[in-house]
Amino acid sequence: MSKSADSYPISKRNRVVRRPMRGHYDKATVHDILDRALVCHIAYVIDGQPYCTPTSFWREGDRLYWHGSSASRMIRNQGQGLPVCLTVTHVDAIVLARCGFNHSVNYRAVMAFGTAHLIDDPAEKLRLMDRFLDRFFPGRAGLMRPPTKQEIKATSFIGMEIEQASAKIRDVGVHDEEADYAVPAWTALLPVRTVLGRIEECPRQMPGVRKPRGMKGYVAGRNLDEVFLDAYRAYENTAG
Amino acid sequence: MSKSADSYPISKRNRVVRRPMRGHYDKATVHDILDRALVCHIAYVIDGQPYCTPTSFWREGDRLYWHGSSASRMIRNQGQGLPVCLTVTHVDAIVLARCGFNHSVNYRAVMAFGTAHLIDDPAEKLRLMDRFLDRFFPGRAGLMRPPTKQEIKATSFIGMEIEQASAKIRDVGVHDEEADYAVPAWTALLPVRTVLGRIEECPRQMPGVRKPRGMKGYVAGRNLDEVFLDAYRAYENTAG
Numbered sequence: 485m486s487k488s489a490d491s492y493p494i495s496k497r498n499r500v501v502r503r504p505m506r507g508h509y510d511k512a513t514v515h516d517i518l519d520r521a522l523v524c525h526i527a528y529v530i531d532g533q534p535y536c537t538p539t540s541f542w543r544e545g546d547r548l549y550w551h552g553s554s555a556s557r558m559i560r561n562q563g564q565g566l567p568v569c570l571t572v573t574h575v576d577a578i579v580l581a582r583c584g585f586n587h588s589v590n591y592r593a594v595m596a597f598g599t600a601h602l603i604d605d606p607a608e609k610l611r612l613m614d615r616f617l618d619r620f621f622p623g624r625a626g627l628m629r630p631p632t633k634q635e636i637k638a639t640s641f642i643g644m645e646i647e648q649a650s651a652k653i654r655d656v657g658v659h660d661e662e663a664d665y666a667v668p669a670w671t672a673l674l675p676v677r678t679v680l681g682r683i684e685e686c687p688r689q690m691p692g693v694r695k696p697r698g699m700k701g702y703v704a705g706r707n708l709d710e711v712f713l714d715a716y717r718a719y720e721n722t723a724g
Numbered sequence: 725m726s727k728s729a730d731s732y733p734i735s736k737r738n739r740v741v742r743r744p745m746r747g748h749y750d751k752a753t754v755h756d757i758l759d760r761a762l763v764c765h766i767a768y769v770i771d772g773q774p775y776c777t778p779t780s781f782w783r784e785g786d787r788l789y790w791h792g793s794s795a796s797r798m799i800r801n802q803g804q805g806l807p808v809c810l811t812v813t814h815v816d817a818i819v820l821a822r823c824g825f826n827h828s829v830n831y832r833a834v835m836a837f838g839t840a841h842l843i844d845d846p847a848e849k850l851r852l853m854d855r856f857l858d859r860f861f862p863g864r865a866g867l868m869r870p871p872t873k874q875e876i877k878a879t880s881f882i883g884m885e886i887e888q889a890s891a892k893i894r895d896v897g898v899h900d901e902e903a904d905y906a907v908p909a910w911t912a913l914l915p916v917r918t919v920l921g922r923i924e925e926c927p928r929q930m931p932g933v934r935k936p937r938g939m940k941g942y943v944a945g946r947n948l949d950e951v952f953l954d955a956y957r958a959y960e961n962t963a964g
Contacts, residue, residue, distance in 0.1 A: 497773060502796045523815055523829065527767035527776035533737060534774055536767035536811040538833050556742045571776040575763055575918075580926075584857050584868050585875040589763065593778050617824050627909040628824050635825040658926040668930045669867040674942055675921030678815075686820075686898040686911040693910050702914055 497597055498648040508651040511546075517594045517651055518543045518572055519716040520709035522620065526550070527569040528600070530561050541570065542619045542716075546646045548596060549603075549612060554640040562642050563602030570596045570644065574709055578674040582660045582667040590673075594651045598644040612641045615719075622718040623698035678708045737837055738888040748891040751786075757834045757891055758783045758812055759956040760949035762860065766790070767809040768840070770801050781810065782859045782956075786886045788836060789843075789852060794880040802882050803842030810836045810884065814949055818914040819897065822904040830913075834891045838884040852881045855959075862958040863938035918948045 491509045492498070500507025508514065524541045527534055537558050541550040548570055552559040562568065577590035603609055613636075614625035631639075657673045682704045695702075701714045731749045732738070740747025748754065764781045767774055777798050781790040788810055792799040802808065817830035843849055853876075854865035871879075897913045922944045935942075941954045 502793045522818070523813060523831075525765035525767075525776050525778075525811055525813070527765075527774035527809075529769050529772070529774050532769070533807055533837075534767035534769050534809050536765050536776055536809040536835065538765075538811060538813040538831070540829060553742045567773055569767075569774050569776040571765055571778060573763065573765070573778040577921075578762070578860075580861070580864075582868070583875070584853050584865065584871055585879065587857065589780060591763075591778070595776065597773075613824050617827065620818075621820070624820075624909070625824065627907075628822070629904065629907055631824055635823070639825065657924070658928075660928075664869065665928050666930070667867075667869055668933050669864070670933050670935050670939065671926040671929060672935075673924040673926075675924065676918065676948060677921045678916065678918045681817075681915030681917045684897070684913040684915065686913075688898075688900075688905050689911060690906070690908045693908050695910050695912075699910065708916060 492646065492649045494650075495648065498595065498650040500650050500652055506652050506654055508653065509649070513651045513653075514594050514596070514646075514649045515543060516713070517574065517592045518548070518596070520574065520713045521572040522708075522712055524550070524570050524572045526558070527571070528558070528562055528566050530557070542616060544615070548598070548644045548646060549616070549641055551612070551616065551639055551641045554638055559602075559640045559642060562600035563640060566600050568598065568600045568644060570598075574678075575676045576655065577676055579656075579658055580671045580674070581658060582664040582669050582671055586660055586664075588654060590654050590656070592651070592653050592655075594649055596644075596646045596649040598647045600642045600644050603641040603643050606636075609636065609639075609641055613639070619719045620712065620715050621698055622715055622722065623696060627696070680704050680706050680708060680711065732886065732889045734890075735888065738835065738890040740890050740892055746892050746894055748893065749889070753891045753893075754834050754836070754889045755783060756953070757814065757832045758788070758836070760814065760953045761812045762948075762952060764790070764810050764812045766798070767811070768798070768802055768806050770797070782856060784855070788838070788884045788886060789856070789881055791852070791856065791879055791881045794878055799842075799880045799882060802840035803880060806840050808838065808840045808884060810838075814918075815916045816895065817916055819899075820911045820914070821898060822900045822907040822909050822911055826900055826904075828894060830894050830896070832891070832893050832895075834889055836884075836886045836889040838887045840882045840884050843881040843883050846876075849876065849879075849881055853879070858962075859959045860952065860955050861938055862955055862962065863936060867936065920944050920946050920948060920951065
């Protein structure tokens, strides 16, 4: 495997085979795509059967974490140490073209490979509960009551060291063969945006309670990937 | 396996274990979630290693189709008849709460299980090329020049009969334990919307070429899942 401190090692498992010019292995690119997301999809195998489960997750250095009910099939199986592939995809545009073949989608995606393991140290589990909140909503853990014994028991955290990862990015516009520009088909790039909608405050908000500073990035109409990246940076700056 | 014509059979593989009240197996619910999406994530296994690959896809009856480069690892392996799990996830909201445990995400997700197989009949492959376009952009295939031999050779289609599927939906707002409503933490539902941005027409648009009727659903600001569902219905109504 080729390797450097700033890039993930490349092997057959994570090498971008098709359109290798779209592939990236440097940590800056991989982490940027991960840190802009709340939801990933995780592939894992139970008795030869692949499963693809969506779940929320976050990154700390070269580790990824997610959580679930202690009773869930995913958690029970992954906790025993399963190989997984955790994938994050941002869809940025639909790209029309003047022939079927050149239609495309603009996207930023990461596939990260590693081995899932259960976090069973009680203190580490409590730390992760706070981190999970603060990473997306800086300062929020400090506003909560402590988790109850039952809540701690019912929640499991899974961690994974990123052994290898690859990013794949397509970010170019309409591209047709020169001869095809004479085809009279309406052609365009259709941008896709994932944004925050209008915030719905809880009808039972305590009197006088205002949106805290840590939530100031959560503004209707904003691109969600930017909100999450900003929150991640705020959390990195304040976390020990 | 329990079974009815209007529902997918349920077994250990697709039964929703955690929060079973969020699980749905009827085809109407499963298909609605699938037909509102362009991109899915597919889990498959090569030599014991799970992969989770994002790709565009579409449904025809109880079959799902996707495509890729004939040279891609995913296509080469899946074409040999691999078990796969194809998952679609729509994120609808982030749900804050007054304790960490009750934070949640609203979503609509489907996990569909089946066996991938390569479509190698040449006529069927040509039909699928047109369907793939028309399903998302009704009438578009008819505006295109025919695919070249090289394009046909370079493109592979994979099909999968849905053997089993489950939908899982969370669509409720802020929910706290009664005692926690006294916790003075700002609490809200943060809706997430995936929408079309401002359409960027190709700078080399042929003079006089206008946006065709089949694309009339593609309007800036519209929820993308509604655009895709409308397009699917238009295609179902016109297709043989």
